[in-house]
Amino acid sequence: MADQEPDSGEKEFDATDAKQTQAREDGNVPQSKEANALALIVGILCAGGALQMTVGRTLFNDFSSLLYHADSFAGDVFGGGGGQTQQLLFGLLVQIGLLFLILAAVVVVSLVIQRAISFSFKKIALDMKKLSPVENLKKRYGPRGITDFLKDMVKLGFAVGIAIIFLAALAREYYASSAIEMGHFAGFTFSQAMKLILWFLAFQVVLAAIDLPLQRRLHDNRLKMSREEMKKEMKQSEGDPQLKQSRRQAASRITRGQMMQNVPTATVVMVNPQHYAVALKWDPDDDKAPVCVAKGMDHIAAKIREIAIASNVPIYRDPPSTRSIYRLVEVDEEIHPEHFAAVAAAINFVDRIRKHM
Structure with a gap:
């Protein structure tokens, strides 16, 4: 045929x-x-x-x-x-x-x-x-x-x-x-x-x-x-719940490790202050909006804050905006327009700190 x-x-x-x-x-x-x-x-x-x-x-x-x-x-x-x-x-x-x-x-x-x-x-x-x-x-x-x-x-x-x-x-x-x-x-x-x-x-x-x-x-x-x-075989393996779970766990470990490596390069870390943490990176010479390079809850959030302190990355407290960015923005994704004002305030906070250093 x-x-x-x-x-x-x-x-x-x-x-x-x-x-x-x-x-x-x-x-x-x-x-x-x-x-x-x-x-x-x-x-x-x-x-x-x-x-x-x-x-x-x-x-x-x-x-x-x-x-x-x-x-x-x-x-x-x-x-x-x-x-x-x-x-x-x-x-x-x-x-x-x-x-x-x-x-x-x-x-x-x-x-x-x-x-x-x-x-x-x-x-x-x-x-x-x-x-x-x-x-x-x-x-x-x-x-x-x-x-x-x-x-x-x-x-x-x-x-x-x-x-x-x-x-x-x-x-x-x-x-x-x-x-x-x-x-x-x-x-x-x-x-x-x-x-x-x-x-x-x-x-x-x-x-x-x-x-x-x-x-x-x-x-x-x-x-x-x-x-x-x-x-x-790929379809059969994807249908296996144990294989799915193991793949998700492996992917989560890889993503978590990459996120932690990105925290020292962040411009600011916005916190809840205890339960949520979002690391944002912004380049003033770039036309793009700030990008989320890491985010986490509970112990992951605590690890992000710990790395930020060790790397001299400023930490900014804004519970509502932090929770919203955590829920709506994925890692390596630009923030949404509704977050511009809150993130601008965080970046201004960072600029003021650096001017006094």
Whole structure:
């Protein structure tokens, strides 16, 4: 249609704090799969170190005992109640469980560092879009799906290449080590596996260093807001009574601070004398009427009088005119014609004081 308004749906504004908070509550947080994979590899190395230094020897001895003395364990299970076998298997499960606990702890630490932990029921709620074949095809064959596929292919190619090169270089050592004792062969195999994991770790560090900031940037782009969304959120926030009150309080503090800075520049301060105070500024070389630069009641009025005394600004008592100016004239606004006579009297008072100084 020719008379249709131009599209204002372009998302050009960064997400507000409110939208970021809502996204986190919905479980929509930036998360890097590569950083999680890096944490998993680090966890494997930590578990491998624990396996080699502490748990490994006991675990290997228990497995060896289970294999070499299978007949005695079978007799224990079928004829002796299985107490010895249960004790051995329980010890094995505890040691293996410790290794998995290390893996889980490292991955959780990675998620905490990424600030990617968010508990939201919306993530586990039934979403028909997730069941839609069309949406799944878009996700799988869209730009993001193709990017993930290419990235996974690069990772797979690197992994296969590293494994082939590494194993080919160590083939001779493997053949030579096949003649040694089982315990030493297992240790040799374990050390070579740890070296291979270190190669994968180096590659994964590079991937995570690229993917982590990229995912954060993509997440920020997904949360960007259009002009219409900004307007809608502003309307919603303006309708919130608490936000309104906080804005009024903040504006009042700012205005009050600016007013107090204006008092030393005033020509005269008119007072009630206790409850009201109005600071007026007048330039005789200007054609404009005197301007109200500060006003206040009660404790604010007392503060205005205090600053006026400290700044040698004359104070003039005129209760009716002071109350009228306070009610009718805003800060940075000229006085009204009905106040001219009273303010002229105040300025004459100031001139007389200055002549006698």
